[in-house]
Amino acid sequence: MKHLIKVMKALSDPGRLKILKALENRKLCVCELQEVMGLAQSTVSKHLKILEEAGLVHWEKEGPWVNYALDKTTDNPYAAEMLAKMKNWLEDDATVSEMRFLLPEIHRDRIRKSLPDRTTS
Amino acid sequence: MKHLIKVMKALSDPGRLKILKALENRKLCVCELQEVMGLAQSTVSKHLKILEEAGLVHWEKEGPWVNYALDKTTDNPYAAEMLAKMKNWLEDDATVSEMRFLLPEIHRDRIRKSLPDRTTS
DNA sequence: AATACATATTGCCATATGTCGATATGGAGG
DNA sequence: CCTCCATATCGACATATGGCAATATGTATT
Numbered sequence: 001m002k003h004l005i006k007v008m009k010a011l012s013d014p015g016r017l018k019i020l021k022a023l024e025n026r027k028l029c030v031c032e033l034q035e036v037m038g039l040a041q042s043t044v045s046k047h048l049k050i051l052e053e054a055g056l057v058h059w060e061k062e063g064p065w066v067n068y069a070l071d072k073t074t075d076n077p078y079a080a081e082m083l084a085k086m087k088n089w090l091e092d093d094a095t096v097s098e099m100r101f102l103l104p105e106i107h108r109d110r111i112r113k114s115l116p117d118r119t120t121s
Numbered sequence: 122m123k124h125l126i127k128v129m130k131a132l133s134d135p136g137r138l139k140i141l142k143a144l145e146n147r148k149l150c151v152c153e154l155q156e157v158m159g160l161a162q163s164t165v166s167k168h169l170k171i172l173e174e175a176g177l178v179h180w181e182k183e184g185p186w187v188n189y190a191l192d193k194t195t196d197n198p199y200a201a202e203m204l205a206k207m208k209n210w211l212e213d214d215a216t217v218s219e220m221r222f223l224l225p226e227i228h229r230d231r232i233r234k235s236l237p238d239r240t241t242s
Numbered sequence: 243a244a245t246a247c248a249t250a251t252t253g254c255c256a257t258a259t260g261t262c263g264a265t266a267t268g269g270a271g272g
Numbered sequence: 273c274c275t276c277c278a279t280a281t282c283g284a285c286a287t288a289t290g291g292c293a294a295t296a297t298g299t300a301t302t
Binding site: 001002004005008009011012013014017078081085089090093095096 | 122125126129130132133134135138199202206210211214216217
């Protein structure tokens with residue numbers, strides 16, 4: 001039961017749903033996800049940790065970046081089933097559509113370096 | 122998005138999952154669900170309200186009782202999909218199995234009347 | 243060693259959530 | 273009207289959650 005609860009809680013925040021919908025498109029590093037979410041970097045890290053612990057995402061290091069992706073081989077069967085469901089969900093949602101539109105412009109090389117947390121664009 | 126969040130939040134509490142698994146077996150009134158959950162009556166009412174607002178359950182009056190049942194004709198498509206999923210979930214869960222075992226003994230006519238809230242059996 | 247970059251962690255704060263006891267509400271019966 | 277029964281609502285409290293700024297951590301470069 002606790003595995004199911006972990007997944008349900010992970011999916012109970014709009015921001016985290018947005019992350020998952022973004023990761024359906026491509027893997028993204030924290031600083032890119034920060035742009036996607038428009039929140040503080042620490043907040044993004046916290047959200048990612050919740051998603052990881054629920055078995056919904058996993059990460060790998062690439063140079064200075066930590067890339068996150070949907071966890072296609074997750075141990076948590078509930079996570080797997082929900083990720084499959086999510087593929088069809090929110091396809092008409094305005095927030096998701098807008099994010100889909102802006103995603104191609106979001107790339108780590110275009111994000112300004114050494115600035116305080118970017119909470120607004 | 123807010124409809125999806127409502128369902129995910131509703132499914133994020135172990136007690137509420139237990140309610141849904143119980144209602145897979147038969148409709149139940151609040152006092153019976155109180156026995157199932159082993160919590161205060163007011164807590165049970167609150168949980169049921171959350172489930173109802175998420176479109177997961179609905180109620181009908183029968184004499185002095187309010188019977189709750191899974192909402193098979195829910196407006197919320199996410200609720201419908203999750204109810205279908207839930208049918209296969211937690212079938213091996215200890216809490217659910219125990220509840221299934223005890224459910225036949227739980228009936229409104231066998232519940233003592235006019236007592237303070239029954240928080241422990 | 244110092245500096246830079248990316249990210250994880252910590253601590254604080256405001257708000258949400260789950261639990262309880264008390265009380266209000268709705269309805270039936272005498 | 274009063275009493276009883278079942279349930280919804282309210283208010284208080286402890287804990288969880290989501291956001292932020294500050295800081296720690298890991299790695300690479302000079």
